[in-house]
Amino acid sequence: MAELSDLPLRDNLVGKTPYGAPQAAVPVSLNVNENTHPLPEAFIAEATEALAAALRGVNRYPDREFMGLREALAGYLGYGLTPEQVWAANGSNEVLQQILQAFGGPGRTLMSFTPTYSMYPLLADGTDTGWIGVPRDADFRVTPELAVAAIREHQPDIVVLCAPNNPTGTPMSLETVIAAYDAFDGILVVDEAYKEFDTATESAISLLPGRHRLIVSRTMSKAFAFAGVRLGYLAADSAVVDALRLVRLPYHLSGLTQAAAVTAVKHSEAMLATVGEIRAQRDRLGVALAERGYTVHESGANFLLVGGFADPGAVFERLRAQGILVRDLGIAGHVRITAGTESETSTVISAIEEFGAAGSV
């Protein structure tokens, strides 16, 4: 067998490691921010029929423009969006990759504020786009002043603001989005993967009118409990959608994906019925760990970044030995924990309480 180093790999991929959150079959899996609740049975029943009908048509290529799904997503998002302003792909990772293929590439740069979503630099590498990570402030915030100063200094072609931010949970103000947009002539992406959990802030979709370089990306992987289907989407000016059509693979969204997603959007109220409960579990987890002396960072998402661990790697291993997966992202003293069901949340609270006070493990 040859080694990776024996291959004529592109220079900017040499020495890189693939995205790799552990996938282990454990009873309590709280490491990739999925919605861990079961899907509504009424949705399963209707989606089963829709998938059967779609299967009868798989001898033909699917609708390349997936207008039925774009219409459904435009209706779900609201704000008077038309289907021409909506686009989708296999996960918002693919949406972001298409954005980089169209607007990034050799000689261009993508900037974001770290710590942030670990896929941004990987997607930059994969499209030969330069990566610029600018540290957030001490509270993991991006103030309008910080955003504007970083954009003026680095002159990026694309900026992505993760709102709320993964892995810190930090909400993002619309003032920062507006200031960032006005500070350059490039593409501004607001990644709203966790938006459904964040009731305190207005969506950046409200800022789209008059801002043709603004893109708001969403996903069905988190609140919608739909990670396995792979469906991410965006709202933007229709000119942005025209640009993405230049780089998408023809028929990239399978007929089965389209059928499942249209049905999910139709059942969005039921699909999202657990969002309030997940927020309540997140807050219960936060209160329990704060009482033990841990640092719980403000979160507008379905997870918490928790500090006060002496050795996050050891915490990860000890919890995994008990059948609980959390995420060690290499942030000193911290682990990220997804808010699960009531019983999963109780399990992880008890396990950490058994460690003793903050700092003992």
Ligand SMILES: *Cc1c(COP(=O)(O)O)cnc(C)c1O
């Ligand atoms: C989970 C996540 C995504 C979603 O990825 P999908 O490809 O849609 O599953 C996008 N952005 C952030 C910040 C995330 O945490």
